[in-house]
Amino acid sequence: MHMSNRNHLIIVSALIVVFTFVVRYVFTLIYQLPPQYSAEAEQIDILFDAHFWVIAFLFALVMVFMLYAVVVFQRKDGDDSDGEHFHGNTTLEIVWTVFPLVAVVVFGVWAHQILNNISEAAPNELTLNVTGYQWYWEFQFGGDSYTTNEGMTVEFTPEMVSTNEVYVPVGHTLNLQLHSKGLSPDDSGVNHAFWVPEFRVKRDLIVGHTYDLKVTPTEIGHYRLRCAELCGAGHAIMLAEFHVVSEEDWEIWLAEVAEGGLPGEKLYTQYGCVGCHSLDGTPMVGPTWQGLYGSERVFADGSTVVADDEYLYTSIVNANSQIVEGYSPNIMPQNFAEQMSEEEIQQIIEFIASLSESE
Amino acid sequence: MSAVTATDHHDHDHANHHELSPMQQLRANRLAIWLFCFSEIFLFGALLMARFYLWGNTRPELDQNLGLFTTVMLLVSSYFMVRAEVAVAKGDTKKFERSLIVTFVLGLLFLLGVVLFEWGLMANPFGHHEALKPTDGAYGAMFFAMTGMHAFHVLTGLFFISVVYRNGKMGWYDEKNHWGVEACAIYWHFVDVVWVFFYPALYLIGTVVH
Amino acid sequence: MRHIPHLGITRGLIGQIVATIGGIVFVSIIRMLFGYPSFSENIEPAVAFGAVAGVIGFLLAAGVLTDWIAWTRGEDPHIHHGARDGRPEWTRYFSVDVNHKIIGIQYGVTAILVFVIGGILALIFRFELVYPGMQFLTMEQYNTVFSAHGIIMIASILLGVGALINYLVPLQIGAADMAFPRLNAFSFWVAVPSALLIVAGIFVQGWDSGWTAYPPLSVKGPVGTQLFLLGFWINGFSSIAGAINMIVTVAIMRAPGMSLFRMPIFVWAALATAIIQFTATQTVGVALTMVTAERLFGMGFFNPLSGNPALGIPGGDPILFQHIFWFYSHPAVYVFVLPGLGIISELLPVFSRKPLFGYRWIALSSLAIAIVGYFVWAHHMFTALSPNVRLVFMYSTLFVAVPTGVKFFSWIGTLWQGKLEFPTPMLFVLGAISVFLIGGLSGPILGTIPTDLHLHDSYWVVGHFHATMFGGYVFPYFAAIYYWYPKITGRMYNEALGKLHFWLMVPGFWLMSLGQMRAGLVGMRRRIADYDPALGVTVTQTIVTVAALIIAWSMLIMFYNLIVSAWKGEVASTNPWRSRSPEWQTPTPIPEFNYDQPIQVVGNPYDYGLESDPGYIHVMPASGD
Ligand code: HEA
């Protein structure tokens, strides 16, 4: 084993090259980005790729040296002598300070460039107001109208508000206006974050601020908007369907939204019940309303009752009075009696009842 | 050397080499208290930064007379603290004790001015402004946070002064050994200097909007 | 048994319970008299007061404050050394004691106990995450459990860092103790009741704001939030007092001849750590106090609605909290790793039988990391900041890679051409290097904003920080335990079991961390009680849970090894590793005041293989006659 230092280094260098490619290949197996469905993603992924190369190289560099030393410079049994005596090498230290320095500056400037590109204003942006509540999303297109690239004008009416679902036309740069609101006027709400992994970009919805974010979806498809900032019990299920469709389909959907449904259904979103109660049995922070009406309710204290109008009324105005088994008190707001008129409460109860009839 | 003397020696040595010499101890103490003050700069600095972040170029309407009065009290108290320290270094016990009492009284006046009147616990004899409440938005919150944190330090300072006063009465300090007084003085000056930054930040910088 | 009632810990716990109850009753009565809402309507003020009273009760009853109180009464008590009232030696470990080695052990054992609590919490929520859908936790419970896991693990790290620094620094600089032994005891003991507050928070309604406690969520959360905030806050006293003590000790008490660049390298790491701790900790204190005050008194630091536009009174801003919080918590992550990296640098030369490569560069890189670390905090807020501000932080963040790289390359230089041996501590050191490497390398990709826009608040971040904390703290900490075990106990641990621990833990860790990063990259958010099966991360999540179990098993093996070897292990020689460091030259068990005779530094700490070596230290001849 009396190889010269130079020979050791030659072997190590060769191994590093090989190992870099191996690590980079392993990354393609274990580290996958979601599909790339926005103009922003196309640019960001280039940077991702570069990062993965650098990580692979540096990982290979340090690990090959270390493992090589472990294998080659082992102490023989019974050899109590010490290793080569050298303290350091200033040239080397300077080299491995300066090279990483250059590397990080290059990456910094490059990232800076990409960031500028993806936040540049596009010629014909479509403004979409996105509001986060605990725990649902509300969407409304901004302005009175929008002229598409083909010159068609789409009118927006104030009724065109949708919850946990939105359709946007493909290929248009969306100018997202992000707000966060509370469930009642004296509630500040909490922070959320807008993230559709296929689009890559992310932005927080901070209480008291309006932020903007530009996204240009490039592929028709059905994506999911996921709240990416911890916002309480319902954070995990604060999702919305984000549909990217053709312009025609978008207009059809807008017309549907403008029509609306039962009055109770509107209130269901208006007062935020949608944040905690699903209509289709999906488990959420509160019990689903599917099949609720007329069913037997079991409470935390073991008592039961059949859900009729009266029960629903008390549950809405005084949620803490009876806690459904498996759920927690103090989650559902206690002030709906002040916020809603008697009539509205009745409309909601009617709506809940209608969910059981249809079955 | 017999085994017995060796162990003797041992014990004897234990008794002195594990303890710092008085000189070393003094250096350690000094360094520690300066480090402590440096550490506290971050506490007060964070509050100061928060004030500029939230208030920007504005400030709430406060009683300028009262603010000036309390500030003067605190600054003058620092002067008497210096006098106390000089006096003890010269062995002038009477002057030391008297200066310490004056420092204490001035500090107390500052504290009462802030806590009783600025905080609106009692009607303000100097002016006619309605006192700010802690719940008055960013103004109330930051004002109470800054004055509260500072007042807490003044309070501990007063406590410190009274302990030093008592220990002085008991004859702990002389020309050479009066670390307690020095520590108390450093702390008191530090608290004072903090106010030199807080006072303009609260009372002078920015325009009153409401 | 008969000693138990006299132990400081017993008395402290009783004191805490009594004072907590007393505090709660006291506030409840006051509030009743002044006509505020009763206890059952608003328990928070009483609980908060009780919590603080409880901590003070603990300190008083355990006897931490006794000497200082005597001082305010005009007495000048002497420091008491050794067991009190003729009790056996072991009682010192459970009572207030000023010896830095005892305090170091107290820190170390507490750190492990707290680690186990944090680990069990991790196992609980890892089981919940094995499959999509909610298994046995509610969403609120999930939030409590992961939040508690995060902060309890961090408390454990701070304790472990305290253990290393307290035990090693005075020994390594040839001092008899820390500069302020009583303050040292305070630093440890105040961390105990504060950790208990955090644990209590889990049971008092829990909390749901993560370890970062961002308002408005933390202002709206249940009462457990308050206990968590207070526990976190009080823990800060421990850090600040400990760090000041440590800096003074290194400044004043080094052995004659020990110039700064002749200190063992760990002391440099400890110094850099202390510099961060005694400054930045103050600011997190401010942030936490503000949330506490907003909760208790309605002070609107962070609530935009608290203002009154009609009167021109501005409201609060939640971003402010994030700035103040991260101004501490980013530097704090270097508190977690710098001592561990110091351990790596300390052990490598011993097991390579070679000088530490680039001693000065390593020493100064610790300082550089600490200092640059102050200017990067907002990289945690790239998605919450205005576009221009964040650019500055992108560049500063990337610069941290440079001094960290210096350490890695110097370690390689140390290994190169050495005569390596691989007992358990060395294995853990090599494991630490590999793990910290992947952790560190997953950092710059978070530091460049465009990529962070995707990765922020995803499991990639979770993978990143587990890798950095395991590589920078957990692995080195275990290396340190095995390495100094013969000095501490006088016996050797079981080498085979030590190796088994290592060979289980390394793959366990790699599976866990790579799995987390993988899940994050494809789009899994962090801090979610339930995940979307459509993401396709179910298998990955199951693997992470299995990995957690492997890690848990490997740690059980370590506990068994450490406990049994203390009785049955082979008796160790004074210097089994043939180290040059001073602590190995003193007898085992180490004398009460470390060195029977003062030592003098005559050479360099890592001159392995030097011909005509003067050695590192000389024991001075007995002085006196
Ligand atoms: C032990 C703690 C530790 C350490 C050491 C680090 C080290 C680093 N961290 Fe990490 N980090 C955390 C703990 C830690 N981090 C935690 C706990 C969080 C999450 C907090 C929360 O939200 O809960 C976090 C989050 C976090 C974020 C925010 C992510 C987000 O939420 O969006 C970012 C962003 O920049 C970041 C960056 C970095 C960088 C650049 C380093 C660098 O210091 C790494 C430097 C090291 C290397 C790069 C490897 C070795 C170097 C070389 C081989 C030289 C050559 C290298 C190059 C040229 C690149 N970290």
Ligand code: HEA
């Ligand atoms: C030192 C710090 C540290 C350590 C060691 C760990 C260890 C582990 N962490 Fe930790 N983790 C954090 C710090 C740490 N974590 C932080 C700061 C957060 C962020 C929290 C937040 O978002 O606010 C976090 C968050 C976090 C998450 C993200 C949660 C979420 O976002 O929803 C996950 C998920 O997998 C996770 C997993 C694990 C696992 C499986 C381990 C395992 O390695 C644990 C292994 C250890 C054990 C299992 C204990 C061993 C001993 C025993 C089991 C003995 C048994 C004894 C008896 C039976 C008596 N952690």
Ligand code: CUA
């Ligand atoms: Cu909204 Cu998380």
Ligand SMILES: [Cu+2]
């Ligand atoms: Cu950071």
